[in-house]
Amino acid sequence: MATAKSSRPARVRLLVGTRKGAFILISDGKRRRWEVSDPHFAGWEIYHMKGSPADPNRLYASQTSGWFGQIIQRSDDGGKTWHQPGTPPGEPITTPEGMPKGESNKFVYDTSPKSGKPLTTHQWYDGTQHPWEFKRVWHLEPSLADPDTVYAGVEDAALFRSTDGGKTWHELAGLRGHGTGPQWSPGAGGMGLHTILIDPGNPQRMYVAISAAGTFRTEDGGKTWKPINRGLKSNYIPDPEAEVGHCVHRIAMHRSRPSVLFMQKHWDVLRSDDAGENWREVSGNLPTDFGFVIDVHAHEPETIYVVPIKSDSEHFPPEGKLRVYRSRTGGNEWEALTEGLPQRDCYVNVLRDAMAVDSLDPCGVYFGTTGGQVYASADAGDSWTPIVRDLPGVLSVEVQTLP
Amino acid sequence: MIRVVLPAHLRTLARVEGDVLLEVEGPVTQRSVLDALEACYPMLRGTIRDHVTQERRPFLRFFACEEDLSHQPPDAPLPEAVASGAEPFWIIGAIAGG
Numbered sequence: 001m002a003t004a005k006s007s008r009p010a011r012v013r014l015l016v017g018t019r020k021g022a023f024i025l026i027s028d029g030k031r032r033r034w035e036v037s038d039p040h041f042a043g044w045e046i047y048h049m050k051g052s053p054a055d056p057n058r059l060y061a062s063q064t065s066g067w068f069g070q071i072i073q074r075s076d077d078g079g080k081t082w083h084q085p086g087t088p089p090g091e092p093i094t095t096p097e098g099m100p101k102g103e104s105n106k107f108v109y110d111t112s113p114k115s116g117k118p119l120t121t122h123q124w125y126d127g128t129q130h131p132w133e134f135k136r137v138w139h140l141e142p143s144l145a146d147p148d149t150v151y152a153g154v155e156d157a158a159l160f161r162s163t164d165g166g167k168t169w170h171e172l173a174g175l176r177g178h179g180t181g182p183q184w185s186p187g188a189g190g191m192g193l194h195t196i197l198i199d200p201g202n203p204q205r206m207y208v209a210i211s212a213a214g215t216f217r218t219e220d221g222g223k224t225w226k227p228i229n230r231g232l233k234s235n236y237i238p239d240p241e242a243e244v245g246h247c248v249h250r251i252a253m254h255r256s257r258p259s260v261l262f263m264q265k266h267w268d269v270l271r272s273d274d275a276g277e278n279w280r281e282v283s284g285n286l287p288t289d290f291g292f293v294i295d296v297h298a299h300e301p302e303t304i305y306v307v308p309i310k311s312d313s314e315h316f317p318p319e320g321k322l323r324v325y326r327s328r329t330g331g332n333e334w335e336a337l338t339e340g341l342p343q344r345d346c347y348v349n350v351l352r353d354a355m356a357v358d359s360l361d362p363c364g365v366y367f368g369t370t371g372g373q374v375y376a377s378a379d380a381g382d383s384w385t386p387i388v389r390d391l392p393g394v395l396s397v398e399v400q401t402l403p
Numbered sequence: 404m405i406r407v408v409l410p411a412h413l414r415t416l417a418r419v420e421g422d423v424l425l426e427v428e429g430p431v432t433q434r435s436v437l438d439a440l441e442a443c444y445p446m447l448r449g450t451i452r453d454h455v456t457q458e459r460r461p462f463l464r465f466f467a468c469e470e471d472l473s474h475q476p477p478d479a480p481l482p483e484a485v486a487s488g489a490e491p492f493w494i495i496g497a498i499a500g501g
Contacts, residue, residue: 087445
């Protein structure tokens with residue numbers, strides 16, 4: 001009797017963070033029909049959710065509130081159930097030696113002289129120095145290899161790491177302490193560290209991006225950092241080509257070419273072919289080069305996507321037309337993708353963490369809007385469908401391709 | 404037993420329904436009540452008071468016996484009716500936001 005197994009069709013899981021909760025959308029590999037979960041963490045802002053590449057059932061979520069502060073949630077079963085990975089109820093909150101046990105929402109800046117220069121202030125709106133104050137986690141980036149290791153990009157800008165599955169967090173203080181920290185300043189949306197890219201070939205190399213400071217690189221796993229903003233020009237700062245102070249909105253890379261980076265800045269789309277040492281503008285024929293998201297096709301490292309937004313004073317698409325722009329040449333030459341997207345009366349925004357690509361073939365592309373729609377393309381952007389229309393405003397979209 | 408009324412979101416985090424009942428050893432103060440609450444429900448640490456400074460989060464208030472006790476010193480005794488369990492200690496979220 002034949003025992004050959006048919007291969008199980010792929011599934012796709014979309015993790016959508018919104019202003020009033022988290023939603024998980026699931027489809028098979030055809031990506032035509034989607035099941036939408038009930039809200040998780042209803043009523044809370046979910047800045048970001050992301051799964052571990054090493055264990056897709058391990059998910060992390062940043063749950064925040066102006067009233068109650070920061071919560072970290074973790075799922076070990078692909079989002080069916082969640083828990084705060086700190087001390088369980090009923091257990092002592094200190095060790096027998098009196099040391100505090102896991103507190104998964106405790107983000108305290110490291111100002112100790114031994115682990116980083118004690119840096120406690122940055123530039124405030126009026127030019128004076130202002131103390132660093134933790135507000136929330138903007139982005140969670142799980143390690144590529146270890147499900148218990150995860151990085152958190154926070155506001156006020158800093159990078160934290162947990163190596164115990166989110167139970168405790170420690171700042172990688174070399175980033176704030178490398179020298180330019182006192183010159184960083186918040187944009188209108190706050191001073192957040194929003195992008196964390198880990199080099200798949202060399203996990204000691206990481207890139208982070210901060211609004212409004214710029215892009216930084218480490219070659220030693222986060223101990224020391226270097227600003228990498230040469231080639232950026234920003235007319236909203238006194239020296240448009242300053243070493244730091246640029247409002248980088250998002251950076252992206254393809255895992256096969258970790259030295260090639262793409263950037264959507266406050267204004268301008270740029271690329272670097274030397275790990276961020278030098279950047280050049282590739283806005284080309286875009287109708288506007290303001291925007292937030294940027295992402296790279298899963299199988300074509302020179303195919304990139306942006307969603308142009310009219311301006312920083314009018315945070316909506318030009319002409320009321322929601323268009324994704326795709327370049328197959330790594331920038332400069334762009335085509336508008338409009339099939340299935342509203343081409344009149346559309347005034348939503350697409351925020352920096354709200355675009356993702358799956359790894360199926362053809363590549364799936366997803367993005368969410370401040371109007372609560374999530375759009376999906378199962379053909380690399382040629383056509384789009386709203387897979388859910390009426391969620392709360394979308395803050396983040398991540399996708400997992402499951403076997 | 405001390406009765407504590409939590410805002411809905413904190414009841415969800417603590418996975419409780421209704422009022423929380425706490426045993427408090429020694430003087431009944433804001434600090435001793437919140438310490439006991441956090442010991443029973445460690446997931447609430449940082450959501451009512453700052454982890455480091457232990458200051459009340461700005462959009463929360465503490466009420467009891469129809470009085471706003473938010474600005475009382477944390478070690479001041481709470482009203483006898485709270486200490487005896489006749490009246491609850493309320494943790495209130497500000498009515499604000501969208």
